[in-house]
Amino acid sequence: MWILLAYVFCGLLAWSRRPESGFGRLMVVVGFGAALSNLARSSDPLLFTVGQAVDLLVVALFLHVFLAFPSGRLGKPAGVLVGMAYAVSIGLQLTVMLLGAFGEGNLLAVTDAPGLVDVLHGIELITLSGLLLAGVGLLGVRLRRERRAVRWLVGSFALGLVALAVLLAMGAFAVTGFALVQRLTLGVLGLAPVAFLVGLLDARLAQASVGDLVVELRAEPDDLTPALARAMRDPTAALFYWLPQYRNWVDHDGSPATLPPSVTMILRDGEPVAALAHHPAVEPGLLQAVVAAVEMVIDNGRLRAELRARLAEVRASRARVLEAGRTERRRLERDLHDGAQQRLVGLSLRLGLLEAHLDGDPAVRQALSEARAEVVTSLSELRDLAHGLYPAVLSGHGLAVALESVAALAAVPVRLSITVDGRLPEPVEVAAYYVVCESLTNVGRHAAASGASVEVGPAGKVLVVEIADDGVGGADTTRGSGLRGLADRVEALGGTLRVWSPDGGGTRVRAEVPCG
Amino acid sequence: MRVAIAEDSVLLREGLARLLADAGFEVVARCGDASALLGAVASLAPEVAVVDIRMPPTHTDEGLRAAVKIRADHPGTAVLLLSQHVEPALAMTLFAGSAAGAGYLLKDRISDVAEFLSAVRRVAAGGTAVDPVIVSSLVARRRPDDPLAVLTPREREVLELMASGHSNQGIADKLYLTLRAVEKYVSSVFGKLGLPATGGESRRVLAVLLFLRPESDRNRG
Structure with missing residues (x-):
């Protein structure tokens, strides 16, 4: 009893x-x-x-x-x-x-x-x-x-x-x-x-856990969430920041977030600066103490989150700019192909027919033949221009086909190894294509190499593109917009581009592009 | 000779039709896209089809896919592909297995009427036509210890003409040589490159193109 x-x-x-x-x-x-x-x-x-x-x-x-x-x-x-x-x-x-x-x-x-x-x-x-x-x-x-x-x-x-x-x-x-x-x-x-x-x-219990929290927060951990979860003994505890310029709540990574139903607002001058999410049944004394501890470090955390949000924004806008450029070049190539190139082919055909039916003055015949040759030369130049604008064969036939002619036209012998099954997302193919083209151009210009190898293949969820030569190395990776432009392309897709070029040790360019 | 034309530009389609009709071909079908072409080939069984590689709806490789299908399903119809691209790999896709009764030319080529008509006739007769620009891009390719270095300039010319699909007689006519001289050059080229002597001209084309292509493609699964 x-x-x-x-x-x-x-x-x-x-x-x-x-x-x-x-x-x-x-x-x-x-x-x-x-x-x-x-x-x-x-x-x-x-x-x-x-x-x-x-x-x-x-x-x-x-x-x-x-x-x-x-x-x-x-x-x-x-x-x-x-x-x-x-x-x-x-x-x-x-x-x-x-x-x-x-x-x-x-x-x-x-x-x-x-x-x-x-x-x-x-x-x-x-x-x-x-x-x-x-x-x-x-x-x-x-x-x-x-x-x-x-x-x-x-x-x-x-x-x-x-x-x-x-x-x-x-x-x-x-x-x-x-x-x-x-x-x-x-x-x-x-x-x-x-x-x-x-x-x-016993208030001492709460004090003890908050004491630990304060010690942990002094070390300014990147993500406060684990420390908060420990202090409040609540695995759902998390801290969100309010970014007024984005009018949005974000997590410590700067990614937009929706607040869970049970939160305690941390205000400054009447405006929210952060929100502490927790289980609804947390002891009020502990909650107050935790909020007080968090307030000490909230500014740094918020700055970090804001920086990350801005970085993500810049990254997205760079990707959009590159994508817009790609779309525009593709449109131009298509216009050239369906417009000027087609008309010139038609013109050369008519000149050819005229030439075939003409049995008069040899001088006229000669002039006609020269005119046709001019048109054919223009067509060849236009073909190079269109190809430079956008590698149409890439969208039609994929990386393996497109890279074969790149390798065939390179200034040094190229050993090509492509282990890609089927097609990849177009931005990935285009980035990989340009990485190979630009790198092989650099090999021809600066490396004084006797040969190069190109390897393209998947490794987990990324496509690895590696170009290596046996030349003089010592490539200046900071100068020249070529490599920078390539890095932009690759990074805009969330990938990385690295260059190794020791003096006398050849040059190796390696790009890793996420491909879903 | 009965011919089908597939080309989405009306201007070019009519120009081609006129050119072929003038040369004595019977133009039995003028198609604007690949499905119309496949229908025409199935019902009219022309001896040869002249096909643009880029056609609606996606303007990428409809013509190539239709060409591969025609070669598989209707061996009686030869196919000559017209392209704006210097892409050896596309030609090799068309020639997969056999180069007999198949051709890949740049569109510019049609302005040289005599040359173009001879290519159409050659393909229709079961031969092969490969655009000279494609062949020279392959021959010009840099190779380690270039095996082509052992060829004399004349042997190189003979090699390029072989790869374009010309017969020994055709090579003799182009280079102003006797047939016997050409035969001598051909066997010399094959001997120097270590290629096995093959029977027909189309097999010879494929052997030479495969030899000229970059390494990887021969290794690729």
């Missing part, structure tokens, strides 16, 4: 002082649950039956309350454990009662199978005992992570659970000394609520 009083009293106190935490309510439930099992001592058959049915439920309740301290919530492994404990303590208990356990007063008995009952009841007790010990394991893991102020609390819970587990195991094997252990266990379990209450209301 005094366990009932201890849990209910402490629970009600905790409930009134910390209504946002579910822990007080949980303690009250445990108190009444423990009291119900006392009904098993009643001589009234109905009360006796109810008491027996919930006799072991109290074990699961204890496990629940110990693992849920202090927030009233359970993590993932703890939740599974507690769920299993409830299932076993109710399910198996009702099963053995249906089979006629606990003698005369059991109203639920439909049959009488004492052998089966003994076996099942033993299984029930051993399973619960195992689950309790697993709970002790979880507490042990927590013990290492907890601050000193909480450790003795967690340690005492573990002791209570061990005692309970031993008790159940002894019940299963009917060992002597049961009464002594039972009394000891009840003592530990009965004292626990007082410890809960002290722990729950």
Whole structure:
């Protein structure tokens, strides 16, 4: 009976002082649950039956309350454990009662199978005992992570659970000394609520976690979220910044974010500067202390987030500029092909027909032939111009076809190795194509090489394009817009371009372009 | 000789039709896109189709794909592709397996009427036509320890004409040589390059083009 009083009293106190935490309510439930099992001592058959049915439920309740301290919530492994404990303590208990356990007063008995009952009841007790010990394991893991102020609390819970587990195991094997252990266990379990209450209301706990947070924040971590999650013991905790010039909330990476429903605004001069997202049941004292700690470092964090947002914006606009250029060049090439080139071919055809039908003055014939030759020369020049504008063969036929003629026309022998199956996104193909073209042009101009190799192939989710020569090396990567332009193209797609060019050691250009 | 034309520009299509009709061809179909061409080839079975590589709807490689399909499904119809691009790989796509009854010419070539008509006739007769610009881009390619260095200038000329699809008689006419002299040069070129002597002229074209192409393509799966 005094366990009932201890849990209910402490629970009600905790409930009134910390209504946002579910822990007080949980303690009250445990108190009444423990009291119900006392009904098993009643001589009234109905009360006796109810008491027996919930006799072991109290074990699961204890496990629940110990693992849920202090927030009233359970993590993932703890939740599974507690769920299993409830299932076993109710399910198996009702099963053995249906089979006629606990003698005369059991109203639920439909049959009488004492052998089966003994076996099942033993299984029930051993399973619960195992689950309790697993709970002790979880507490042990927590013990290492907890601050000193909480450790003795967690340690005492573990002791209570061990005692309970031993008790159940002894019940299963009917060992002597049961009464002594039972009394000891009840003592530990009965004292626990007082410890809960002290722990729950003790401001020192919150102070301790905030103290750790302040130490962590002094190191100015790039992302404050993990430190906040630890301090508030809330994995959903996160910090968001308000960027007034973008009129948007962003995370520490500067990516736009939507605020979760439960947040605490951090204001300055009445304007929001940041928002702390957390579980709705966090203790107000802790929350206030955390907010105060965060306010100290918020400006740097916000600046970093803003910088990243700007960087992302610049990157996107560079990609748009390059994409617009590509589209425009493609359009021009198409216009040339369908317009001027087509007309010139038509003109040369007409001149050719005229020439074929003309049997007059040799001088006229000569002039006509020269005119046709002029047109053919213009066509050839126009073809080079169109190809320089946009490699149409690339969009029509892919990298392998386009790079073959690039390699064939290079100033040095080129060994080409392309291991690309099918087609890649067009911007990726175009970037890879230009990397190869520009690099081979540089090899011809500066490297004094006797040969070069071009390798194009996928590596995971990136396309790797590598051009190497055996020339003099020492390429100046800072001068010359060629390499810079290539880097722009590649970086605009989120890739990287690197150049190695030691004196006398050849030059190697390697681009990695993400391709989905 | 019955011919089908596929070309999306009306101006060029009519010009080509006139040119071919003047030369005694019977133009049985004038198509504006690849599907019309495939229909015409299936129903009219012309001896040769002259096909623009870039046609609607995507203006990329419709003509090439139609050409490959015609060669697979209608071996009786030879195909001559017209392109604005100097791309050896496209020609090799067309010739995959065999170069007999297939040709790849730059569009400019049609202004030289006599040369163009002879190419159409050659392809229609089961021969091959490869644009000289494509052949010379392949011959001019830089190679490590260039195997072509051992050829005399005359042998190089013979090699290029072989690769363009000319017969020994055609080479003899172009270079003002006797047929016997050309045969001598041809066997000398094959001997120096270590190429196996092959039967028909189209097989010879393919062997030479494969030899001239960049390494990787012979290794590529």
